[in-house]
Each structure stands twice: as structure tokens, then as C-alpha cells.
Amino acid sequence: MSEKIYIGVDLGGTAIKVGICNEEGQLLHTYEGPTETEKGAETIVNNIERYVRLIVEQSPFEWEQVAGVGAGVAGFTNVREGIIILAPNVGLRDLHIREILEERLGKSIKIDNDANVAALGEAWGGAGKGVDNCVCYTLGTGVGGGIIIDGKIYQGFSGLAGELGHMAVVPDLEAIQCGCGQMGCLETVSSATGIIRMAKDAVARGERTSLALVENIMAKDVFDAAKAGDETAIRIVNRAAFYLGKSLAAVAVVLNPELFIIGGGVSKAGDILFDEVRNVFAKHTPEPVQKGLKIVPASLGNDAGMVGAAGLFLRS
Amino acid sequence: MSEKIYIGVDLGGTAIKVGICNEEGQLLHTYEGPTETEKGAETIVNNIERYVRLIVEQSPFEWEQVAGVGAGVAGFTNVREGIIILAPNVGLRDLHIREILEERLGKSIKIDNDANVAALGEAWGGAGKGVDNCVCYTLGTGVGGGIIIDGKIYQGFSGLAGELGHMAVVPDLEAIQCGCGQMGCLETVSSATGIIRMAKDAVARGERTSLALVENIMAKDVFDAAKAGDETAIRIVNRAAFYLGKSLAAVAVVLNPELFIIGGGVSKAGDILFDEVRNVFAKHTPEPVQKGLKIVPASLGNDAGMVGAAGLFLRS
Numbered sequence: 001m002s003e004k005i006y007i008g009v010d011l012g013g014t015a016i017k018v019g020i021c022n023e024e025g026q027l028l029h030t031y032e033g034p035t036e037t038e039k040g041a042e043t044i045v046n047n048i049e050r051y052v053r054l055i056v057e058q059s060p061f062e063w064e065q066v067a068g069v070g071a072g073v074a075g076f077t078n079v080r081e082g083i084i085i086l087a088p089n090v091g092l093r094d095l096h097i098r099e100i101l102e103e104r105l106g107k108s109i110k111i112d113n114d115a116n117v118a119a120l121g122e123a124w125g126g127a128g129k130g131v132d133n134c135v136c137y138t139l140g141t142g143v144g145g146g147i148i149i150d151g152k153i154y155q156g157f158s159g160l161a162g163e164l165g166h167m168a169v170v171p172d173l174e175a176i177q178c179g180c181g182q183m184g185c186l187e188t189v190s191s192a193t194g195i196i197r198m199a200k201d202a203v204a205r206g207e208r209t210s211l212a213l214v215e216n217i218m219a220k221d222v223f224d225a226a227k228a229g230d231e232t233a234i235r236i237v238n239r240a241a242f243y244l245g246k247s248l249a250a251v252a253v254v255l256n257p258e259l260f261i262i263g264g265g266v267s268k269a270g271d272i273l274f275d276e277v278r279n280v281f282a283k284h285t286p287e288p289v290q291k292g293l294k295i296v297p298a299s300l301g302n303d304a305g306m307v308g309a310a311g312l313f314l315r316s
Numbered sequence: 317m318s319e320k321i322y323i324g325v326d327l328g329g330t331a332i333k334v335g336i337c338n339e340e341g342q343l344l345h346t347y348e349g350p351t352e353t354e355k356g357a358e359t360i361v362n363n364i365e366r367y368v369r370l371i372v373e374q375s376p377f378e379w380e381q382v383a384g385v386g387a388g389v390a391g392f393t394n395v396r397e398g399i400i401i402l403a404p405n406v407g408l409r410d411l412h413i414r415e416i417l418e419e420r421l422g423k424s425i426k427i428d429n430d431a432n433v434a435a436l437g438e439a440w441g442g443a444g445k446g447v448d449n450c451v452c453y454t455l456g457t458g459v460g461g462g463i464i465i466d467g468k469i470y471q472g473f474s475g476l477a478g479e480l481g482h483m484a485v486v487p488d489l490e491a492i493q494c495g496c497g498q499m500g501c502l503e504t505v506s507s508a509t510g511i512i513r514m515a516k517d518a519v520a521r522g523e524r525t526s527l528a529l530v531e532n533i534m535a536k537d538v539f540d541a542a543k544a545g546d547e548t549a550i551r552i553v554n555r556a557a558f559y560l561g562k563s564l565a566a567v568a569v570v571l572n573p574e575l576f577i578i579g580g581g582v583s584k585a586g587d588i589l590f591d592e593v594r595n596v597f598a599k600h601t602p603e604p605v606q607k608g609l610k611i612v613p614a615s616l617g618n619d620a621g622m623v624g625a626a627g628l629f630l631r632s
Contacts, residue, residue: 255472286497
């Protein structure tokens, strides 16, 4: 048995998810354990090591078959040096994780940020399988992005390519400030946070909406209300879709991709969101650039991070 | 003498410009002759062949030193197949130019469109020398774009990457229709054509502006008036700069380039344009993405096409 396997680690604030992939990007085994963020960097690193060894022991594979271990981290990473610069949710800063894990595991290690790794996961083993050039959006608390060129993550000049959540798409007059300090970022309207804010604002303004009866509004409540015909909710979903569609249109003339993959919690809204995104995109993109291009939902869900992290070895 | 040389052909509606470059992208010799568009494809091809042979004869190089001949064409090209699909200004359609020229010249031939080739010229031997990842805008009659990744032209899924003139940057409410059929393209405001249109509209509206005295307004008149303090002209230049800056900001979060190169006739406006573009860009781009990034004027002027066409051999 000499088949090579690739291990992907999705390092989050609550859980560390570890997966084993084959060369085709198929997720064969998974293991999930607590991060124990509160116990600090030493414990977190110990946990990663332990879970990686555990998953291989529990699998039919031998340790020798492990070609490498990749890790995706929610935060800023220095991909070349293998350093976690700042991962606020995991409580890590300036951690030379590649060096440390290579010594402990005796395997080659690669890291990248969660948005890039999720994009690669979808491109390698998910909705983008077989496609060379695609762009992924992850609509969650924020809006993350990843650019896949020739099957690989495109990093750009300083590793910041694909910061799609911070495209300034909202016109100055109706822009609000983003967490990044800039005005009018896509993230302010098309993330779960943005949708919830718009819903709360509407309720506070006294709009006649079923959302006024919801105690702690979540993005899903807004989608459910929109599906039920609530006009305020429909307007909010359309606004999130409008700026997302405009952003896709801008990306399309730059990169001329074959595929847009939209993932993250907000993408679960389904047709009510996708129909409008496709509408807006069609209206703002030259026809030749639209030809053959598809806009599809992500297919791996929460597994994208593990798959993409494993993929760092074949696809970076 | 065994040094290799690279020949670049800039095929325009009026003139065919041919240049010889060395391996460093330095333009050593040039030759320019009429296209004779009105005489049809056969004559145009004959002219290209003749000018290419002529320039080598007149140079100190031997025919054997020619490593290849590249051509840039204003129009739609099929790069892979070496076909000019449609070049309206040159009067060519469905011309298998690679096949024809390879047979006639006995040399390897490559083609691409004028915007891509100009971008490569600047990246290889102009303002982008030494930079791996840059994005070029050519502000002329229209707005062209070219994306350079790892020193090479990035084509995208169907060869349409870098169609930056057709980014829909103008909000729907103030958008006008572009030649491409779409509303609000960058080209409608930041091209020479767009600037002239805005100036004529202002005069037609009866605005108090020195431009009212100009008989046949050109973009340069608008820049001169703006430099002299004419408020209408300043507003027009700022509007062209505003949407150009917004477009740069959108490209920056997608590609995280090291350099933006702005060329074409409109770029000759100089500081009055560049200062405002840099201002708008700084306001609409996340700080980390701005770090180390420069926005500079193109340096090769009308030679960019020849240099880039020659560069197709080392850089594509």
C-alpha cells in the first residue's frame, strides 16, 4: 500500500478539524477535537499534533503514506515563511507554526488563511472540480475570497489577493464604515453581519415587517421572512445580492473566470439570493465575459477548509 | 554573433510598426510603413512580411537570429489558434494570421490584442521592468487593460481577462450606455471619448466654461482648461479620475498587484489626473493592500505595442 495521503487541518477558534484526502481531493476520514484556545499556543500546537497522529492511527493508512500536512487558519498568515501573524479568534500571534509542526511531525507543513484554503478546497474537490480558473466567495460573519488560477491559490504581491470582502462597492452616499476602517466594503452589506444590521435598522426605523417580532435576528430569519413575502426582508436580501452581483461583475472583467463559487452561511439562502445575484451580474457584465461562466453554490460546506488545507500540497 | 532577437509588429489601422528587441526587452530598431487597410487582407499581410524582412536587412542582425515574430492587433484575437477574429479598424476578420505568416517567414509567430501586448511591453521593457505582477490601463479612444501575472499576460478562461474598460463602475442612476451595450462602463467616463462627451455636454448645457470657445474639443483641451483653473474642466477630469481610481481599488483587492501602469493619450494629462486617481484609490482600498503598491504612468508611449509583441516569445 503505497498510495500517498494528504492531511488538512482546519484550525478554528472552537474546534480543530482534521481530514485525510487522497490525490483526487476526496475527503476519506475526518477527526474533530477542541482547540482549547483559552489554554494558549503550546496546548493548541499539542492538540494539532495529537489529532493528526490520532486520525492516521484510526485510519487504514500508515504514517509513512502522509505526504504532508496543510493548515488553514482564520487570520493573517505569512504563507512563504509559514507563520501565523495574527489569528484573533484562535488567540495566536507570530507563531512559526510550520517550523514547530515540521519538527514535531517530521512531515512537510504548509499553511494559508481560511478563505484561500476554502477556495482551494472547493476548486480541488468541490464545486470547482475540473475547473482551472475560479473565484470563491465565502459569505459568513465577514466576506472572504479566494482566487484560483491554473488550479492554484493566487497570492498576489503581498499575499492579499482575493480580499473580496473589502471591495468598495457601496456608493459613498449610502456607505457605512467596515470593520477594516474603510467605507462601503462588500462585507458591510453581503455578510451575515451586514444582513442582520440592515434588518435591525429596518426594525428600529419602525418598518412594518415580520422581523420586528423576532427577538435576536439572524441572517436565516431574514431569508425566511423574504421567502414568506416580507417586503422589508426581500429588500434587504436584494441589496445584499445587488452588491455581491456588482462585485462579481468587477471580478469577471479582471479575471475572466470560468466559475464563481459562493459559499458560507449566507449562501444557504439559496435561490432567493442566487437568482438576484445572477440577474445583477448579467446586467453589469459584458456578454462575451458571461459566455460559459457559471455562478454556483459551494458544495463542501464546512469541509472545504480541511480539503483545501490538504490540497496545499498538490495545488500551491 | 549568435544573440537572439525578437520582432514585434504593431498592426494598426493606419500604420504597421515593426521593432527589434533584444532579450531584455530593449527596443533596438524600428520601422514604420502604411497598413494600406483599404487594399484588403492580402496586401496587409504582404506589407507585414515586407516590413519585417526590411527591418532585419537594415539592421546589423542576421535573419537566423530572429527567434520569433509577435504581433499585436487592435481587435478580438484567438491567441491559441493565432487567428484575428475581428479587427474593425484594420478591416480584418477571421484571418489565420499565424499560419500564413509562419509559412511566409519561416519563423514562429504569436499574436495577441493591442491592450494585452501594450501591457506586456510596459511590464517587460517599460514602467514595469523588474515587477512580476502588474496591471496596465490604456486610456485612449476606449479603455483597454492587461493583467500581468508572473511576468506573463493573463488570458483567463476565454481570453478576455483584463477587459478593464468594461467594468461597470458608474452607479446606475448616472450611467450612460457604452459602445459594448452595457451601462456605466469605465470607458464611458475615463476614456478620451468619455472626457470629450462630458465636455460637450457641459457646453451644451450652457455652463460657464472656457471650453465653450473651443471649436472641436479634444481631451487635451479639457486638461489644459483644468490646469488653467476652469471649474467645469476640473470637475470633468476629477470625474474621470474618480471612476478610474474606483476601478483600480476593485482590481487591487482582487489581484493585490505591485504596480498599476496607466498609459494612453489621456494619461498625458499628468499630475492633474494622477493625483486625483491616487487620492480616490487611497480612500477606497484597504491599507494593507496599498502597502508597497505604486501607480505610475506608462513609459514607452506608442512603442509599448512593438515591445510587447516582441515579448510574446519570452513572456507568454
